[in-house]
Every structure is written in C-alpha cells, then in structure tokens.
Amino acid sequence: MTDLVVQRKEGLYCPPGDFYIDPWRPVDRAVITHAHGDHSRRGNSHYLAAAPAEGVLRTRLGDIDLQTMAYGDVVDHFGVRLSLHPAGHVLGSAQVRLEHAGRVWVASGDYYVAGSTADAGEDNKTCAPFEPVRCHCFITESTFGLPIYRWQPQAELFADINAWWRANADAGRASLIIGYAFGKAQRILMGVDRSIGPIVVHGAVEPLNRAYRAAGVDVPQTPIATEIKDRSLFRRALVVAPPSAQASTWTRRFGDYSDAFASGWMQLRGARRRRSVDRGFVLSDHADWPGLQRAIAATGAERVIVTHGYEAVMVRWLSDQGLEASAFATEYGQDDDELPGALGEAVAAAERAAEHVAESVSDAEAAAIVVPPEDAPVDDPGA
Ligand SMILES: [Zn+2]
Numbered sequence: 363m364t365d366l367v368v369q370r371k372e373g374l375y376c377p378p379g380d381f382y383i384d385p386w387r388p389v390d391r392a393v394i395t396h397a398h399g400d401h402s403r404r405g406n407s408h409y410l411a412a413a414p415a416e417g418v419l420r421t422r423l424g425d426i427d428l429q430t431m432a433y434g435d436v437v438d439h440f441g442v443r444l445s446l447h448p449a450g451h452v453l454g455s456a457q458v459r460l461e462h463a464g465r466v467w468v469a470s471g472d473y474y475v476a477g478s479t480a481d482a483g484e485d486n487k488t489c490a491p492f493e494p495v496r497c498h499c500f501i502t503e504s505t506f507g508l509p510i511y512r513w514q515p516q517a518e519l520f521a522d523i524n525a526w527w528r529a530n531a532d533a534g535r536a537s538l539i540i541g542y543a544f545g546k547a548q549r550i551l552m553g554v555d556r557s558i559g560p561i562v563v564h565g566a567v568e569p570l571n572r573a574y575r576a577a578g579v580d581v582p583q584t585p586i587a588t589e590i591k592d593r594s595l596f597r598r599a600l601v602v603a604p605p606s607a608q609a610s611t612w613t614r615r616f617g618d619y620s621d622a623f624a625s626g627w628m629q630l631r632g633a634r635r636r637r638s639v640d641r642g643f644v645l646s647d648h649a650d651w652p653g654l655q656r657a658i659a660a661t662g663a664e665r666v667i668v669t670h671g672y673e674a675v676m677v678r679w680l681s682d683q684g685l686e687a688s689a690f691a692t693e694y695g696q697d698d699d700e701l702p703g704a705l706g707e708a709v710a711a712a713e714r715a716a717e718h719v720a721e722s723v724s725d726a727e728a729a730a731i732v733v734p735p736e737d738a739p740v741d742d743p744g745a
C-alpha cells in the first residue's frame with residue numbers, strides 16, 4: 363500500500379489522486395492550503411483552495427485557474443475523497459483531508475492553536491478557528507516546535523500593545539508596528555483598541571485588508587499613510603506596515619516615532635535586539651509548543667510526518683510518545699510571515715542554543731522553560 367502523500371521534487375504529492383499539495387515547482391493540479399507566498403506559488407495550471415481564500419489568493423496571484431470548496435465539502439478525484447478544514451492560520455487557510463481505501467491522511471499546511479487546552483478566547487479572530495480532524499497520518503508543520511515557544515494570552519498581549527501605543531500618543535509620537543502584510547497586519551488591526559487614536563496602514567497592507575473585508579472580516583477601514591496630508595495626525599496614530607518599510611525613507615513622514623515588531627520570533631531576545639526596534643511583541647499565526655502537541659494529539663494519528671521548522675526535535679519528541687514519526691524536507695518557510703531576511707542569522711544563532719536546550723533536558727524540565735536563552739541584553743546600545 364503506497365502512502366497517500368509522498369515527497370517529490372515538485373512538492374508533496376498524492377499518488378492515487380495525481381495532485382500536489384502546496385507545490386514549490388509548477389504542476390498541473392495544485393491543492394493550496396493558504397495564500398502565503400511559500401505555500402501558493404505561481405505557475406500551476408489548476409488551483410484548488412478553500413472558498414474564503416479566493417480573495418487573498420487572487421490579490422496575490424492574479425488571474426489563476428482557481429476552483430474553491432466550502433470547508434467540509436467533499437470532492438472525489440480518482441477515488442480519493444478530498445475535503446478542506448479550517449487551519450486557523452490566515453483567512454482561507456485549510457488542512458487537506460484525504461481518504462482512500464479506508465485510510466485517512468491530513469496535511470496541515472500552517473496552522474494556529476495556542477496553549478495546552480482549547481480556549482475560544484485564544485482563537486485567531488481573522489479566520490475560522492483550527493478544527494481537529496481525526497486521521498491515521500497527520501502531516502504537521504513545526505515552525506515553533508520548541509518548548510521555549512509559549513504564547514501569552516492574547517488579551518494580555520493586546521493590552522501591552524495598546525499601552526505602548528497610548529504612551530506614545532500621549533507623548534505626541536507615532537507608533538509604527540511592523541508585521542507581515544498578510545495575516546499579521548489584520549490580527550493587529552482587529553486586536554487593538556480603536557479608541558486610542560487614528561490607525562493608518564502602509565500601501566502594501568490595504569489590498570489584503572480589502573480582501574478580508576470582502577470576506578466579511580471586521581478589519582477597520584483605514585487610510586493609507588501616503589494619503590494623509592495633515593502630518594500632525596500621525597502624532598497619535600498607530601501605523602501598521604510590513605517589514606520592508608522598517609527604517610525606509612517612507613517612515614520620515616512620521617517625524618518622531620517609536621517602532622515595534624510583531625512576530626513569534628520576538629520571544630527570542632536576540633531577535634529583538636538584532637531587529638533594532640524599540641519593542642518586540644510576541645504575536646504569531648503559528649501554533650506554539652503546547653498548541654502543536656494538543657493539535658497532534660487531537661487527530662488521534664498513529665503516524666506523524668513533520669515539515670518545515672524543528673523537524674528533528676519534533677520527530678524525537680513524537681517518537682518518545684510512541685508514535686511513528688518522520689520528516690519531509692520541503693521548501694516552505696522562506697517566504698512566510700515569520701522570518702524576514704535580516705533576522706535570519708540572529709534567529710539561527712538563538713535557535714541553536716534553544717534547540718540544544720530542547721534536546722538535552724527531560725520533557726518535565728522542558729515544560730518549565732519559559733525564558734529563552736539570551737545571547738546579549740535587549741537594549742545593548744552597541745547593537
Ligand atoms: Zn503561512
């Protein structure tokens with residue numbers, strides 16, 4: 363019996379169905395888990411995705427040959443029953459469920475669940491929450507698959523962001539918050555307290571906001587920064603912009619401003635320091651360590667295949683739980699929201715230390731680790 367998903371040079375391939383999931387090279391039929399650039403590439407002949415992904419996919423890929431399905435609907439393709447289920451990662455993100463000859467496999471794409479127990483308050487409000495799907499084999503991402511990654515409650519996180527914004531506004535300076543244009547920006551826009559001051563966005567964020575609003579998500583209407591004539595308005599404003607805008611000439615219009623970076627990587631102090639921002643907010647669209655464990659357990663899978671992230675650590679941990687575990691080498695992760703280029707080396711260094719910790723301590727000890735290793739003080743003036 364062949365596996366329902368195997369690794370090919372073009373991407374993850376379903377042999378009985380003759381289609382690919384998130385291929386990284388052009389293929390005839392591509393099932394797309396979500397519209398981040400590393401999972402949905404140009405050049406495929408046919409695309410299949412969840413219905414809520416249509417707007418963001420077309421915003422990013424233009425006029426593609428796209429078929430969409432409602433979550434939970436089933437299509438039969440060469441005897442493979444295929445359905446898509448919410449992944450909680452970004453608008454339209456889906457896990458792919460495949461059923462063939464009595465076997466069920468689920469490919470997660472990227473997904474978001476936080477904490478060791480389900481809590482609706484921690485759901486990603488910008489999209490349908492992650493839905494556990496029972497299966498024999500689960501293909502999981504592992505972007506934050508180390509015990510050091512534990513997200514704080516979202517209410518606390520947004521209270522911190524609001525307090526930073528309010529303090530800046532009271533001091534008459536703009537608050538520039540940097541986050542990926544697709545997914546992160548909308549989380550920020552929906553999570554902050556809109557009464558503190560005006561909110562403006564970078565031009566790269568607005569087309570995605572439009573796609574979210576068109577899909578019925580309550581992303582506030584915001585002017586684009588370049589459209590603002592009266593610059594005194596920036597003194598109480600929250601400005602939401604992608605990483606490419608940081609320290610660019612575009613920021614000159616704000617005069618005095620404080621900047622912050624929103625990413626799961628901000629849990630690493632080294633990453634905050636190297637990013638050279640005033641503040642780091644730990645906000646991720648990926649599962650944290652307890653979330654990954656909970657999501658995997660909820661599938662009931664006896665076999666788990668780990669992709670992009672900490673494959674070695676996750677495979678070892680899963681094997682210790684008595685599961686059959688292995689890894690796929692994919693080309694995902696380079697273009698996702700989480701790792702802007704300049705961060706690469708700093709994160710790699712901090713992670714090597716973190717990985718060592720994860721591999722050399724017991725599960726009980728690992729569970730107690732909350733403070734990431736630090737390679738230098740956050741406010742090191744020399745950095
Ligand atoms: Zn993604």
Ligand SMILES: [Zn+2]
Pocket residue numbers: 400401471472503670694695698
């Ligand atoms: Zn990914």
